[in-house]
Every structure is written in structure tokens, then in C-alpha cells.
Amino acid sequence: MLGVLVALLVCLLMIHFLRQLWSHKSYPPGPLRLPIIGGTWRLGIKLYKDTVLKMSEQYGNILMAWLGPIPAVIISGYEAVIEGLINHSEDFDERPVTPFVKAAVNGHGIVFSNGHTWKQQRKFGVTTMRKLGLGKKGMELQIEEEAQQLVETFARAKGQPFDATMAISNSICNVICAVAFGHRFPVQDREFIKLMEAIEYLSKCIGSVSYLLYELFPWIMERLPGPHKKALAYLEDFLSFARKEIENHKKCAVHEPQDFIDFYLFQMKKSKNDRNSTYNEDNLAQCIVDLFIAGTETTALTLRWALLFMANHPDIQEKVHKEMEDVLGSSQIFHYQDGKKLPYTNAVIHEIQRFQYILLVGIPRQSSKDVNLCGFFIPKGAIIVPDLRSVLLDPKQWETPEEFNPNHFLDKDGNFVEREAFLPFGAGGRVCLGEQLARVEIFLFFANLLRAFTFQLPEGVKELNTDPIVGASVAPRPYKLCAVPRSSSS
Ligand code: HEM
Numbered sequence: 001m002l003g004v005l006v007a008l009l010v011c012l013l014m015i016h017f018l019r020q021l022w023s024h025k026s027y028p029p030g031p032l033r034l035p036i037i038g039g040t041w042r043l044g045i046k047l048y049k050d051t052v053l054k055m056s057e058q059y060g061n062i063l064m065a066w067l068g069p070i071p072a073v074i075i076s077g078y079e080a081v082i083e084g085l086i087n088h089s090e091d092f093d094e095r096p097v098t099p100f101v102k103a104a105v106n107g108h109g110i111v112f113s114n115g116h117t118w119k120q121q122r123k124f125g126v127t128t129m130r131k132l133g134l135g136k137k138g139m140e141l142q143i144e145e146e147a148q149q150l151v152e153t154f155a156r157a158k159g160q161p162f163d164a165t166m167a168i169s170n171s172i173c174n175v176i177c178a179v180a181f182g183h184r185f186p187v188q189d190r191e192f193i194k195l196m197e198a199i200e201y202l203s204k205c206i207g208s209v210s211y212l213l214y215e216l217f218p219w220i221m222e223r224l225p226g227p228h229k230k231a232l233a234y235l236e237d238f239l240s241f242a243r244k245e246i247e248n249h250k251k252c253a254v255h256e257p258q259d260f261i262d263f264y265l266f267q268m269k270k271s272k273n274d275r276n277s278t279y280n281e282d283n284l285a286q287c288i289v290d291l292f293i294a295g296t297e298t299t300a301l302t303l304r305w306a307l308l309f310m311a312n313h314p315d316i317q318e319k320v321h322k323e324m325e326d327v328l329g330s331s332q333i334f335h336y337q338d339g340k341k342l343p344y345t346n347a348v349i350h351e352i353q354r355f356q357y358i359l360l361v362g363i364p365r366q367s368s369k370d371v372n373l374c375g376f377f378i379p380k381g382a383i384i385v386p387d388l389r390s391v392l393l394d395p396k397q398w399e400t401p402e403e404f405n406p407n408h409f410l411d412k413d414g415n416f417v418e419r420e421a422f423l424p425f426g427a428g429g430r431v432c433l434g435e436q437l438a439r440v441e442i443f444l445f446f447a448n449l450l451r452a453f454t455f456q457l458p459e460g461v462k463e464l465n466t467d468p469i470v471g472a473s474v475a476p477r478p479y480k481l482c483a484v485p486r487s488s489s490s
Pocket residue numbers: 085110111112122176290291292294295296298299302358359362363364365388424425426427428429430431432433434435437438
């Protein structure tokens with residue numbers, strides 16, 4: 001009797017499986033979809049930076065990896081990513097509202113909002129960043145000041161080995177404080193320390209096993225303690241912190257808006273009789289949290305990789321130093337417009353962002369309707385994962401994709417060249433809102449640190465480990481280096 005039941009069960013499963021194969025025959029290929037966990041088994045227990053690349057080598061540039069019952073399409077390589085993000089920009093400009101995203105942001109802000117709310121908040125964000133002076137002097141001056149403070153912090157190590165992680169994160173976080181609140185925090189400030197802890201914890205939690213389990217089984221995980229609960233609590237604290245700053249701004253009314261909150265409060269007043277307005281304090285608080293989460297860890301990780309590569313490649317560092325001396329002599333501070341005169345330095349910065357991309361993929365999108373993408377059927381509601389890393393390593397686009405080679409961004413005469421496949425900030429309607437700010441920050445911090453120091457390996461160390469820690473972001477392992485003051489700047 002038991003034998004018959006087992007045989008029946010196997011038959012039913014086979015029929016279910018074959019029906020599924022038939023009905024999904026025009027979907028992109030991908031790992032076998034198992035009940036409950038879908039194709040997530042293919043990701044393995046531990047994520048590696050090339051996990052997704054390996055999957056696309058096996059299944060092709062457009063593949064379907066089921067996240068439990070939800071179809072998730074991974075798009076790899078320059079051509080397919082451009083087709084998805086540019087030629088289907090509107091079809092794929094939503095973000096998926098997964099259980100964790102819903103619990104965390106509830107449709108507010110910019111990064112994970114959709115529809116009318118997203119359009120209004122994003123438009124406001126883009127114009128405000130411009131008004132705050134990016135591309136003009138305003139914000140650049142504040143970043144230069146922050147870069148100088150970082151130089152002073154490094155100088156205090158007196159050329160001895162030290163770990164620069166905290167100092168870099170503090171500086172980058174203070175740039176966002178200046179954008180959002182109009183002031184910086186002393187690094188010993190308790191609220192500031194808590195803010196930094198929250199950012200670090202949230203970046204580590206996204207991509208962890210606990211996070212993945214929450215996405216798959218929210219009804220169970222909501223009831224269990226664990227890192228996912230701690231991450232949600234941190235987010236709540238973060239929102240309270242933002243609300244406190246909003247209250248402070250409301251108390252000191254200004255005539256000329258100076259920072260993101262000022263501009264937003266003005267906008268709220270202006271549109272208070274507009275019934276379609278989404279300008280309210282919930283969205284404002286979430287926008288602030290978004291700026292911090294999207295803008296701190298990303299830029300700080302890029303700089304940490306940059307210094308690691310300089311210590312590991314003294315020949316390249318020397319060329320950067322030489323170019324700076326030849327072009328700018330003994331200038332004490334470098335400005336953003338100096339970048340145009342420093343093609344090699346600029347090429348090195350771009351190559352760091354290309355070769356050691358700091359996001360595992362990008363930020364997922366969602367299909368707002370049924371779409372035909374390069375001959376494959378993508379159903380409405382599918383999660384779209386543009387693999388930006390694969391674009392930055394696409395062998396059809398880069399001469400030596402697996403090699404750290406600044407020549408990727410130089411022509412034969414040594415002039416800097418922009419490359420179309422340089423897409424670390426994404427593309428299309430959802431392209432990174434902070435791209436310009438990030439570019440200014442990375443240049444000013446990198447150039448001013450290299451003007452002041454030679455970065456060397458501690459005695460007895462042959463090379464710093466480049467094997468990354470992989471989560472939602474790709475971070476260097478903790479390392480120490482020596483920032484030896486350069487004679488021209490001492
Ligand atoms: C090296 C630094 C950075 C990198 C590599 C980076 C990368 C990205 C990527 C790949 C996206 C998703 C784009 C897409 O879906 O196509 C994104 C979105 C976003 N980024 Fe950045 N980012 C950086 C710095 C910043 C900074 C400094 C800010 C602001 C302070 C910022 C704010 C945002 C926001 C608000 C979004 C969401 C845009 C939307 O959904 O409309 N990012 N970023």
C-alpha cells in the first residue's frame with residue numbers, strides 16, 4: 001500500500017514538474033526550480049563575488065533564478081544590461097516590494113518606493129542635489145574640508161601601520177550629514193556613532209542568511225529573534241534620528257534653504273494644498289535614511305579598496321604621484337576641476353571602481369508588465385537583477401577585464417577616455433541619484449590623500465589580501481597600511 005502511495009506521489013510530482021516546464025518554455029533558462037526554495041539552492045551556502053557570473057556562464061546572459069515562488073531574472077553583460085535598463089527603462093523602473101522591504105520602508109522615500117511617490121521624491125532629490133551646489137562650489141568646498149580633516153587624522157598615525165576603516169567611514173558619513181542636515185558631527189558624538197553602527201549593520205544584514213530567510217518565510221521570521229529583527233530596530237532608530245533633525249529644522253526657520261531638510265520643508269509648504277502631493281514627513285525621514293544608506297558604505301568601500309590597491313601597486317601609485325607633481329606642483333589642496341588635468345589619476349580611480357566593484361550586483365528592479373527581452377518572456381512582477389559587475393568585467397568591452405589596468409581609461413596619447421561599459425552607478429530611470437556627489441567625493445578624497453601620503457605595506461607584509469568579504473556589498477578584509485607623509489607636503 002505504501003509503495004503505491006509513494007509511486008502515486010512521484011507521478012503527481014512528475015506531472016506537476018512537466019506542466020511547469022511546458023508553461024514556462026519561453027522563460028529564460030536557469031537552475032532547476034524546486035518546491036518552496038525555487039532556484040536559490042544554486043546560490044550555495046556562501047556567496048562569492050563571482051557566484052552570479054558563474055551562473056550566467058552556465059545558463060546565458062538572461063537567466064531565470066526562482067526566489068521561492070517569485071521569478072527573478074538575472075541580466076548579465078553589457079549588451080543585455082543596456083537592453084534591459086535603457087531600452088526597457090520604463091518597463092523595469094519599479095523596485096520589488098519584498099517582505100523585508102515592506103517591513104523596512106513601507107513604500108516611503110526614494111530607493112524602494114514606486115509609482116507616483118517615487119517619481120515625485122526622485123525628481124525632488126535630483127533637483128535638490130543640484131541646488132545644493134554639486135557641480136558648483138557649495139558642496140565641493142565642504143567635501144574638500146572633510147578630505148583635509150581625513151588627511152589630518154591619517155597624519156596622526158605618524159607613518160605607523162593603522163586601520164583606516166573608521167576614519168574613512170566617519171568622513172564620508174559627515175559629507176552626507178552636511179547634505180542632509182547642513183552640519184557635521186564630531187566623531188565622538190554618541191548619536192553619530194550610533195548612526196554609523198546602524199549603517200554598517202544594515203549593509204551587512206542585507207544578503208545574510210537571516211535576511212534571505214525573512215524574504216522566503218516572513219510569517220515565521222517575523223516571530224523569531226535574529227539579525228533581521230536587529231536590522232529593523234536599527235532602521236527604526238535611524239528614522240527617529242532623522243525625525244529629530246526635522247523637528248530641529250522646523251524650530252529654526254530659515255529664509256534661504258541650506259540643506260536637504262530645509263528644501264524639503266519649503267516644498268511641503270508649497271504643496272500643502274495639492275491633493276496629489278507626496279511631500280510629507282514620513283517620506284522626508286525615509287529620503288534621509290536612503291541618502292545615508294545608499295551614499296555612505298558605497299563611497300567608503302570604494303576608498304578603502306583604492307588605498308589597498310595603491311599599497312599593493314607601488315608602481316601605479318608612483319605614476320599618480322608623479323602626475324600630481326608635474327601638473328599641480330606643490331598645491332596644498334586639490335579641487336575637483338583639477339581632475340581634468342590629471343588623466344592618469346582619473347584613470348586609476350575609474351579602474352578601481354571597475355575592477356573592484358563594491359556591489360555584488362546592483363539594486364534589483366521589478367517588471368511592471370509582461371515584457372519580451374531578447375526573445376525571452378519576462379512576466380509582470382518578475383524581479384530584475386541587472387548584474388553591473390558582469391558589465392564591468394565583460395570580456396567584449398574590456399581589453400584585460402581580469403587585470404587591474406588603468407590603461408582601460410587612457411588612449412594611446414595618455415588622454416582620459418570615458419567608456420560606455422563603465423556603469424557602476426547603473427543606468428536608466430533609476431540610475432544612482434548620488435552619482436555626481438560620489439564622483440566628486442571619490443576624486444577629492446583620493447587625490448588629497450595621495451597628495452599628502454605614500455601608502456605603504458607594513459613591514460614584513462608582502463601584499464594586502466584582495467579576497468573580499470561578500471554580502472550585498474563587496475568589502476575588503478580589515479587591513480593596516482602605513483600613510484607615510486610625502487616630503488613635498490610636509
Ligand atoms: C561609489 C558610490 C556609489 C555607487 C557605486 C552607487 C551605485 C548605485 C546603484 C548601482 C544604484 C541602483 C541604480 C539602478 O537601479 O540602476 C544606486 C541607486 C541609488 N543611489 Fe547610489 N551609488 C553610490 C553612491 C551614492 C551616493 C553618494 C548617494 C547619495 C548620497 C547615492 C544615492 C542613491 C539613491 C538615492 C539611489 C536610488 C535611486 C532610485 O531608486 O531612483 N548613491 N546607486
